[in-house]
Amino acid sequence: MGAPSWARSLRSGWDDAVSLYFPRIVILLLRVPAIVQLESLSKLYGSFVALRKITASFEAGRCYLLLGENGAGKSTLLRVIAGLLRPTHGVVRVFGEAKPAHVRDRIGYMSHAPMLYDEFSAAENLRYFAGLYRERACLSPEAALRAVGLDPALARPVGQYSQGMRQRASLARVLLPQPDLLLLDEPFSNMDAGSARQMLDLLERQRAQGQTILLTTHQRELAEPLADFILTLQAGAVESLLPARTAAPA
Amino acid sequence: MRAPYSLLHLHKDLRLEWRSRDAINSMLFFSLLVVVIFSLAFDPTRAFSRQISGPIVCVAILFAAVSALNQAWARELRHNVLEAHRMSPAPAASLFIGKVLATFLFVSAVEVLLTPLFVIFYNLSALGNAWMLLLGVPLGTWAILVNGTFFAALSIRSRNRELLLPLILFPIFMPALLSMVLAISAILSGDADPALWIKMLAGYDIIFTAISLLLFDTVLNAE
Numbered sequence: 484m485g486a487p488s489w490a491r492s493l494r495s496g497w498d499d500a501v502s503l504y505f506p507r508i509v510i511l512l513l514r515v516p517a518i519v520q521l522e523s524l525s526k527l528y529g530s531f532v533a534l535r536k537i538t539a540s541f542e543a544g545r546c547y548l549l550l551g552e553n554g555a556g557k558s559t560l561l562r563v564i565a566g567l568l569r570p571t572h573g574v575v576r577v578f579g580e581a582k583p584a585h586v587r588d589r590i591g592y593m594s595h596a597p598m599l600y601d602e603f604s605a606a607e608n609l610r611y612f613a614g615l616y617r618e619r620a621c622l623s624p625e626a627a628l629r630a631v632g633l634d635p636a637l638a639r640p641v642g643q644y645s646q647g648m649r650q651r652a653s654l655a656r657v658l659l660p661q662p663d664l665l666l667l668d669e670p671f672s673n674m675d676a677g678s679a680r681q682m683l684d685l686l687e688r689q690r691a692q693g694q695t696i697l698l699t700t701h702q703r704e705l706a707e708p709l710a711d712f713i714l715t716l717q718a719g720a721v722e723s724l725l726p727a728r729t730a731a732p733a
Numbered sequence: 734m735r736a737p738y739s740l741l742h743l744h745k746d747l748r749l750e751w752r753s754r755d756a757i758n759s760m761l762f763f764s765l766l767v768v769v770i771f772s773l774a775f776d777p778t779r780a781f782s783r784q785i786s787g788p789i790v791c792v793a794i795l796f797a798a799v800s801a802l803n804q805a806w807a808r809e810l811r812h813n814v815l816e817a818h819r820m821s822p823a824p825a826a827s828l829f830i831g832k833v834l835a836t837f838l839f840v841s842a843v844e845v846l847l848t849p850l851f852v853i854f855y856n857l858s859a860l861g862n863a864w865m866l867l868l869g870v871p872l873g874t875w876a877i878l879v880n881g882t883f884f885a886a887l888s889i890r891s892r893n894r895e896l897l898l899p900l901i902l903f904p905i906f907m908p909a910l911l912s913m914v915l916a917i918s919a920i921l922s923g924d925a926d927p928a929l930w931i932k933m934l935a936g937y938d939i940i941f942t943a944i945s946l947l948l949f950d951t952v953l954n955a956e
Contacts (some may be wrong), residue, residue: 567816568956585955588822596813600745602752614741615821640752656817 512543518543518664518695519564526559526575526719533559535720536573543663546686546696546709548727551716557699558595560716561666564697565592577664588619591662593670601642605652608636609659616660627655632681646673654682658689665689665696671705683709738823739941742831749808756804760797760843767793768847772854782855785946786873787918790851791910794874799899801836802881806889815889818953825950833875833882840874860923869927869945870922872934873913877906892926909937 500708506537513685517540526534534556541547549557562568563575566583583590599608609624625635631651654670665686673681680701687709690696700706707713710727736744771789775781809815818828843847851857859866882901888897903910916930 565820567819586818590820592816592820594813594816596816598817599811600749600808600814602749602808603813607748611741611745612817612821615738615818615823618822 507532509623516543517541518578519697520576521564522574522576523562524563524570526556526568528564529572532719534563534570537719539714539721539722539724541697542697543695544690544693545711546698548703548706548710548713549697549699549716550586550713551699551722554718555716556719557716558668561592561668561699562594564664565590565666567592568691573682576706578583579712588616588660589663590666591657591660591664592666592668593653593657594668595672597641597649597656599641599649599652599656602640604638604640605633605644605655606637607639608652609656612656613659621660622658624655624659627659628652630658630685631655631656632678647675647678651678651682654685663694665694665698667696667698669699669701671700671702676705679705690693737762738827739831739834739856741823742828743834746831746835747838749802750835753808755838756801756839757842759800759804760839761846763796763800764793764843764847765850767796768850768854778935779856779858782857783860783921784918784920786851786855787914789875789915790917791869791914793847794840794844794870798836798840798874798877798881799902801839802878802885802898802902803895804831805836805882806885810889812941815953825953829882829886829946829949833879833906836878836882837871837875840878841871844870844874846952857921859921861920861927863920865927865931866917866918867909867932869913869916869934872931872938873909873916875938876909876913876934876941879942879945880905880909882953883949886942890955909934912937917954 518552519541521537521539524534524537526530537560549560551557559568563570564577564583566577566585574581575583578586578589580586595649599605599613602613604627606624609627613621613624622630628635632653633648633651641649644652650670650673654667657667659666667686670682670686674682683706686696686698689708696709698706698710707727712724713727714724715722752792765787771785771792775785806815809818833928884901884905885894885898888894889900891897912930912933915925916927917935919925919927920929
């Protein structure tokens with residue numbers, strides 16, 4: 484004897500609900516928390532619109548590759564997330580803080596310029612900057628330099644370094660306070676293929692340790708293996724934000 | 734025990750200057766020029782020297798200070814090091830006070846070097862309490878440097894910053910300049926009591942140091 488019809492319909496409704504909602508609940512529970520959230524973010528320089536209503540979130544422990552032509556707004560976006568620029572409209576939340584400047588000790592920012600003193604050696608620069616991050620468990624300057632493939636004993640001032648060496652020293656400065664979020668603006672520029680590969684391996688290790696990486700580059704083929712997601716900007720607006728494997732090839 | 738952040742910045746600035754000698758060289762050049770040119774222009778007697786030395790000392794210090802102030806933020810702007818400071822959790826005020834202390838030491842070193850030259854070129858001897866120069870000159874130097882460092886930071890994003898700095902600085906510095914000139918003249922001539930002017934300089938220093946420290950974070954993070 485079968486179950487009454489009301490029981491069958493109840494069971495069927497339950498099954499439908501489970502099949503429909505259970506995967507979504509699992510996805511929600513497994514979802515990696517977003518450490519950077521952008522809501523309708525716009526940045527204007529006078530009348531020039533550098534960023535247009537960008538809404539996106541970046542999850543912890545992922546690597547995001549920011550692509551776009553020159554002037555697409557990649558560097559401006561990184562600077563806004565770093566708290567170096569204030570958005571004209573919209574909200575940026577980093578580690579849940581509406582003012583990224585309040586969590587700046589957890590952010591490592593590498594710009595086009597090395598942000599180092601020419602007169603000091605790389606180790607001297609790093610010793611100085613380590614002193615500014617007292618509350619963080621900093622790497623030793625020697626360890627940071629070794630991690631980027633520079634000799635800590637090198638006494639030459641940074642002003643006499645090649646461009647590639649400056650980039651490495653700059654990355655060492657960024658890695659020194661072991662930040663949770665790395666914002667890297669064109670880290671492979673002026674680097675030979677071997678050095679860029681070494682830097683990629685290093686960034687891969689940083690991501691494996693749980694650091695989130697937002698990286699801009701024009702060398703997509705080089706950085707793509709590292710990326711989890713690819714964010715493409717076009718004239719200051721988000722054109723696409725896709726998982727790296729499904730993003731359209733360059 | 735860890736040294737305060739400001740001492741860390743001071744140590745860095747002293748080491749950078751030791752290696753480059755950018756500020757000291759230009760300061761020495763300008764202040765020597767002032768001392769020599771005025772001594773040739775006036776051919777001063779001992780009595781006349783006492784009257785004009787106060788203003789000339791101040792002009793020499795002013796030139797030396799402006800020259801040092803133009804260099805003060807130049808190193809931080811080169812290769813965007815200032816942005817590394819903005820990203821660091823160290824308080825902005827510590828960067829400011831470290832910079833003022835470093836520039837103060839540079840200008841003081843130049844003043845020490847200039848003192849015997851003044852005595853020789855202007856045939857000087859103080860009729861008042863000469864030890865009061867040890868109060869008046871450093872207080873006046875601090876007054877220009879604390880304002881100058883603040884306004885130099887304010888003007889670093891301007892293309893004409895080297896022109897803009899004296900334009901903003903000199904009117905604000907005027908009360909301190911007058912106090913410094915009158916204090917030094919009073920000490921050298923022995924005609925009047927310099928205590929009032931020295932107190933005024935001290936008050937000026939306290940007020941402007943406090944204002945600069947309070948506002949520097951806003952200036953540093955301005956876009």
